[in-house]
Amino acid sequence: MLAYITRRLVYGLVTLLALSMVVFGLLQASGGGPLNRLRLNPRMQDLIQELTELWGLDKPVYQQYLTWLKNYVTPEEFGLQNAIPIVMVLAAVGGTFLIARYMKSHWKGGVILLMWVVAIIVSVANMNIEFNWGVSFQGGGSVWDLVFSRAGATFRLGFTALFLALLIGIPLGIYQAVRQYSFFDQLGTVGAFLMFSTPIFVVGIGLQIVLALYLEKWTGVKVFYVAGMNEPGYGDLSFWGQMKDTLQHLMLPAISIALISLAGYARFQRASMLEVLHSDYLRTAKAKGLPRRTIIVKHALRNALIPIVTLVSIDIAFIIGGAIITESIFGWPGLGSLYITAIDTVDYPLVMAIVMIIGIGIVIMNIVADIMYGVMDPRVRYE
Amino acid sequence: MTEPLLSVDNLRTYFSTEEGIVRAVDGISFDLAPGERRGVVGESGSGKSVTAMSIMGLIEPPAGEIVTGEILFRGQNLLSLGEDEMQDIRGGQIAMIFQDPMTALNPVYTVGDQLVETIVLHQDVSKTEAREIAIQALDDVQIPNAKEKLFDYPHQFSGGMRQRVMIAMGLSCNPELLIADEPTTALDVTTQAQIMDLMLQLADDRGTAVLLITHDLGVVAGFCDTVQVMYAGGIVEAGTADDIFYNPQHPYTWGLLGSMARLDAVQQDRLHSIAGTPPSVIDLPPGCRFRPRCAFATDICGRILPQLREAGNEGQTVACHHADEMDLKTLAVDSSDRIVKQDEVVS
Numbered sequence: 072m073l074a075y076i077t078r079r080l081v082y083g084l085v086t087l088l089a090l091s092m093v094v095f096g097l098l099q100a101s102g103g104g105p106l107n108r109l110r111l112n113p114r115m116q117d118l119i120q121e122l123t124e125l126w127g128l129d130k131p132v133y134q135q136y137l138t139w140l141k142n143y144v145t146p147e148e149f150g151l152q153n154a155i156p157i158v159m160v161l162a163a164v165g166g167t168f169l170i171a172r173y174m175k176s177h178w179k180g181g182v183i184l185l186m187w188v189v190a191i192i193v194s195v196a197n198m199n200i201e202f203n204w205g206v207s208f209q210g211g212g213s214v215w216d217l218v219f220s221r222a223g224a225t226f227r228l229g230f231t232a233l234f235l236a237l238l239i240g241i242p243l244g245i246y247q248a249v250r251q252y253s254f255f256d257q258l259g260t261v262g263a264f265l266m267f268s269t270p271i272f273v274v275g276i277g278l279q280i281v282l283a284l285y286l287e288k289w290t291g292v293k294v295f296y297v298a299g300m301n302e303p304g305y306g307d308l309s310f311w312g313q314m315k316d317t318l319q320h321l322m323l324p325a326i327s328i329a330l331i332s333l334a335g336y337a338r339f340q341r342a343s344m345l346e347v348l349h350s351d352y353l354r355t356a357k358a359k360g361l362p363r364r365t366i367i368v369k370h371a372l373r374n375a376l377i378p379i380v381t382l383v384s385i386d387i388a389f390i391i392g393g394a395i396i397t398e399s400i401f402g403w404p405g406l407g408s409l410y411i412t413a414i415d416t417v418d419y420p421l422v423m424a425i426v427m428i429i430g431i432g433i434v435i436m437n438i439v440a441d442i443m444y445g446v447m448d449p450r451v452r453y454e
Numbered sequence: 455m456t457e458p459l460l461s462v463d464n465l466r467t468y469f470s471t472e473e474g475i476v477r478a479v480d481g482i483s484f485d486l487a488p489g490e491r492r493g494v495v496g497e498s499g500s501g502k503s504v505t506a507m508s509i510m511g512l513i514e515p516p517a518g519e520i521v522t523g524e525i526l527f528r529g530q531n532l533l534s535l536g537e538d539e540m541q542d543i544r545g546g547q548i549a550m551i552f553q554d555p556m557t558a559l560n561p562v563y564t565v566g567d568q569l570v571e572t573i574v575l576h577q578d579v580s581k582t583e584a585r586e587i588a589i590q591a592l593d594d595v596q597i598p599n600a601k602e603k604l605f606d607y608p609h610q611f612s613g614g615m616r617q618r619v620m621i622a623m624g625l626s627c628n629p630e631l632l633i634a635d636e637p638t639t640a641l642d643v644t645t646q647a648q649i650m651d652l653m654l655q656l657a658d659d660r661g662t663a664v665l666l667i668t669h670d671l672g673v674v675a676g677f678c679d680t681v682q683v684m685y686a687g688g689i690v691e692a693g694t695a696d697d698i699f700y701n702p703q704h705p706y707t708w709g710l711l712g713s714m715a716r717l718d719a720v721q722q723d724r725l726h727s728i729a730g731t732p733p734s735v736i737d738l739p740p741g742c743r744f745r746p747r748c749a750f751a752t753d754i755c756g757r758i759l760p761q762l763r764e765a766g767n768e769g770q771t772v773a774c775h776h777a778d779e780m781d782l783k784t785l786a787v788d789s790s791d792r793i794v795k796q797d798e799v800v801s
């Protein structure tokens with residue numbers, strides 16, 4: 072299995088290199104030049120000079136790319152503290168191996184998942200590393216700082232939406248499959264297609280109008296805010312006050328993202344559950360005389376959830392990049408809105424940084440998905 | 455005569471599909487004595503599996519429905535039982551083995567888990583005791599290293615081994631009736647014989663009656679006490695294995711036997727099939743369902759559906775208007791493999 076993961080990581084690196092080259096090339100080809108705007112401002116001449124030197128903007132494209140690449144991957148700061156994440160991850164890999172091999176229990180998969188969540192949280196909390204991703208061509212701030220000041224907001228929104236979508240979508244799909252062709256199932260199907268075919272900005276703006284504007288107008292109580300992440304006086308509020316303020320801002324954008332992925336999860340879960348419900352081994356389970364509940368929960372669900380794992384893993388990778396449209400509609404200060412501005416202004420250090428974060432996320436989550444697959448399905452072997 | 459273990463009376467199981475009502479099983483009746491081995495033969499689509507599923511209570515509404523009939527098991531009508539009571543019988547008193555062992559076991563649980571689950575469900579034992587029973591059951595079906603195999607997943611077993619596991623699972627609760635739906639069709643020929651031997655031997659040891667659905671007439675001849683021949687949702691002939699093989703009364707039975715490869719038949723160098731195809735069980739014409747393919751068909755065959763009546767040997771029943779009148783020996787296979795009367799053979 073270690074050999075498998077190593078090989079996947081190597082493929083991943085190659086993919087990322089290719090991705091960076093393509094995106095870098097496209098940015099160069101898009102024209103306009105990153106410094107054009109700055110040139111209009113006579114006071115920026117020093118900055119232009121500095122950026123040109125730092126990024127080698129007067130050199131040929133391939134040299135610019137190499138400069139970027141070198142800067143991107145060279146850590147500026149790398150403390151001894153970073154040993155903790157490394158040890159944590161190695162321990163988790165070893166633990167996974169041991170548990171998968173020797174633990175005999177249905178909760179094996181859950182235990183491994185829990186272990187990884189703990190390992191990753193501890194790792195992130197103890198990480199002390201910083202890369203020189205350059206300065207933004209806009210205000211000249213550090214790209215690294217800029218990205219990480221936005222990442223928190225994006226994670227908050229993305230994972231809330233994911234949580235909502237899973238919490239509702241999965242049980243919905245299962246219920247629909249178990250009661251196939253019932254009124255509820257038909258309703259769910261129609262609802263899902265409605266959600267699919269509605270553009271996200273319609274959902275977002277619709278929610279703003281109905282749940283933020285009109286709800287307040289009718290009831291006189293402010294339930295949801297139209298935009299933003301926190302009110303200006305946020306810091307002075309009590310803990311519960313802060314909680315309330317956070318939710319009042321968070322729920323609308325989260326719901327608009329969740330509605331669409333929820334529809335996807337429900338459809339997918341329904342299909343995978345139906346397939347399992349019609350399988351031979353489920354017929355065997357019935358023929359054994361197992362009660363319906365056990366058949367559904369123990370025999371069907373465990374199998375029907377396997378394909379969802381992959382879907383969710385890949386979705387997590389996209390969450391990392393931020394929800395571009397939703398963040399823009401709701402004025403959410405996340406990576407998505409940052410990304411859009413960066414593209415508009417050909418701010419290529421920033422664009423590259425965000426694209427590569429998404430790329431790295433996808434590569435890692437793909438590997439995670441494969442590992443989870445193997446944990447949940449004993450037939451999968453890593454070769 | 456002893457009271458039958460299973461008595462099916464006028465069972466009709468229909469499916470509603472987009473093309474219309476599929477009369478998969480249409481009014482069949484038969485009895486099964488304790489410990490009896492009964493073979494069920496017939497072409498594909500004749501309703502053999504649906505009969506088995508009906509007995510097990512595995513017909514799923516709304517698509518499928520048992521419209522009339524009685525299935526008495528030890529004097530109790532299974533069709534009037536509630537789901538809870540039926541669950542006790544399924545797997546406990548009536549066990550079933552399916553055709554494809556490759557897909558019949560749940561891939562994400564170990565073989566031991568799946569065996570123990572069944573045993574705990576139907577017997578009043580602890581998990582530890584159930585594990586002992588499971589090991590014994592695997593031993594009985596001659597799986598080597600049963601103790602370790604308990605922790606293996608189904609994909610680690612070959613097809614034959616998986617079918618052994620299914621047999622172990624089916625027999626682990628000492629059922630009174632074992633329904634085996636083409637248990638060896640998916641296996642290779644050498645394994646087939648071993649598995650069939652093993653299954654019937656174990657059933658014998660336990661006094662378990664067996665309803666064996668199969669396409670393999672050789673197996674029926676070798677292992678079954680009684681046979682019923684099914685055609686388009688009905689039973690066309692039933693009797694002891696000897697009756698059916700040495701004194702068939704129905705032209706369809708005769709045709710089936712003719713399609714059996716016989717090693718001792720020197721002049722018969724190829725299998726002949728029965729001319730024509732089985733009728734669709736959606737739009738059944740009135741009258742005898744075999745009529746379009748029958749060399750003896752007359753007027754009455756097109757009007758009235760023949761019921762099972764005694765003909766041939768004692769206890770042998772056949773659903774044919776012309777039973778006793780026909781001389782099946784006059785049937786022959788012509789140059790284009792059709793079954794015809796001998797005097798009609800054009801050479």
Ligand SMILES: Nc1ncnc2c1ncn2[C@@H]1O[C@H](COP(=O)(O)OP(=O)(O)OP(=O)(O)O)[C@@H](O)[C@H]1O
Nearest residue numbers: 469471476478497498499500501502503504505735
């Ligand atoms: N769930 C179902 N829905 C609709 N029709 C069905 C269903 N199950 C069986 N049938 C139909 O019932 C008829 C009898 O099927 P059955 O499976 O009993 O045949 P069989 O004798 O077991 O054939 P085989 O030898 O191929 O297994 C077929 O025409 C089949 O299409």
Ligand SMILES: [Mg+2]
Nearest residue numbers: 502503504635
């Ligand atoms: Mg069948």
